[in-house]
Amino acid sequence: MKNEYKQLKPYLMLWSTQSLSSLGSGMTGYALVLWLYLRSGSALKTALLSVCSYAPYIIMSIFAGALSDRWNKKRTMLICDLIAAVSTVIVCILIRTESLQAWHLYFLNGLSGLMNTVQQPAGEVAATLLIPRECYQKTSGLRSFSQSLNSILTPILATALFSFAGMETVIAVDLLTFAVAFLTLWLFIEIPQERFTEEAGEGKEKLLMSARAGLHWLRQNPLILKLILFLACINLVASVYNAALPAMLLSRENGGEAVLGMVNTFVGIATLAGSIFVTVSPKPKNRVRAICLALFVSMSTENFLLAFGNGVTVWCIGAVLGWIFVPYMNANMDVIFRSTIPSKMQGRVYACRNTLQFFSIPVGYMAGGWLVDRVFEPLMAGQSAGVLTSLFGSGKGSGAAMLFGVCGVAGVMVCLCFQVLLKKESWSEDKAF
Secondary structure (H helix, E strand, O other), X not given: OHHHHXXXXXXXXXXXXXXXXXXXXXXXXXXXXXXXXXXXXXXXHHHHHHHHHHHHHHHHHHHHHHHHHHOOHXXXXXXXXXXXXXXXXXXXXXXXXXXXXXXXXXXXXXXXXXXXXXXXXXXXXXXXXXXOHHHHHHHHHHHHHHHHHHHHHHHHHHXXXXXXXXXXXXXXXXXXXXXXXXXXXXXXXOOOOHHHOOOOOHHHOOHHHHHHHHHHHHHOOHHHHHHHHHHHHHHHHHHHHHHHHHHHHHHOOOOOHHHHHHHHHHHHHHHHHHHHHHHHOOOOOOHHHHHHHHHHHHHOOHHHHHHHOOOHHHHHHHHHHHHOOHHHHHHHHHHHHHHHOOHHHHHHHHHHHHHHHHOHHHHHHHHHHHHHHHHHHHHHHOOOOOHHHHHHOOOOXXXXXXXXXXXXXXXXXXXXXXXXXXXXXXXXXXXOO
């Protein structure tokens, strides 16, 4: 155990400080959603914040992965973090001068998203280089644990600071956590370089050919490609959910900022419990089947409880059922990816994954915001009494509730279709490189 801790110490330092920084960034993002929705009342305008953050994944991810495989991982992460922090400082300045507009946030979110597009594959490879192979599942559980803890703390801390101390205080906390992570990575963590520079001529490969290499590898490994496309379809449904959630919970008569924070807190509690389970659980016999089952449970519960529930208790139960198995899915996906993709290819393949798996997220956010504002809310506003109002309620927010019902049906159908597609697929550690 002591030897294992010594091996993992650099990774644990990276994981803990980056997780702290992610908490600060998440608080700022959450508070900006509150700030914009409370001023505009538009689900579409609020959803555009996430659209601008994810759009760089579609445009630049493949090239970012190729560049990440060429560049020094540590330097790449430091520069990207620094630029993202500068964009946060600009938001603070605009708030202090009372000049902040929605388009400022869209532009700065796009810049931060671009930096994350470059940093994310570098961070994935850095983690692989720092983690002993036998610790992949355990460290995946740790990542899920920190993400879950952040999910619990983000809405609580962001809502409290935003309500009682203002947006500037939220940003100050964000910048403090950034400083801790930045200095720790800069001064105390060395990321090995030799494992991705051994191949002769690798550094001379043209950028476009490097980007194509990731796509070619995926075509040669259909299981990984199918899993990525499965997650892309799930992300489409999940991003519609994310766009509609603030619109419903902030608008309902029995909702509000505190209720939205409570539901998000229970999401964090559920993923925290799931993360603890992943960390201590044995590996499943069939990781592919475990992924499919976890997503089916998630898609077939939360959306329907949000659609048909009429109080915070039911919504929180839905949050728990929808998210408790997500860390288990992520851990199995992570083990398959890290054990199958050679480390010298991971930057390019992860970047291709980002493009293919996440392109549906901005599409889903746009669709979700548009459907709430232009389709389901006007539809429900025209209902005086009948089946629809008995199912989804009445007043502002009932249209978003109806959209959750549609998301539930769509999510179940996606899981069933991919269950058939992946039925004959399996994966074992024997297939790892």
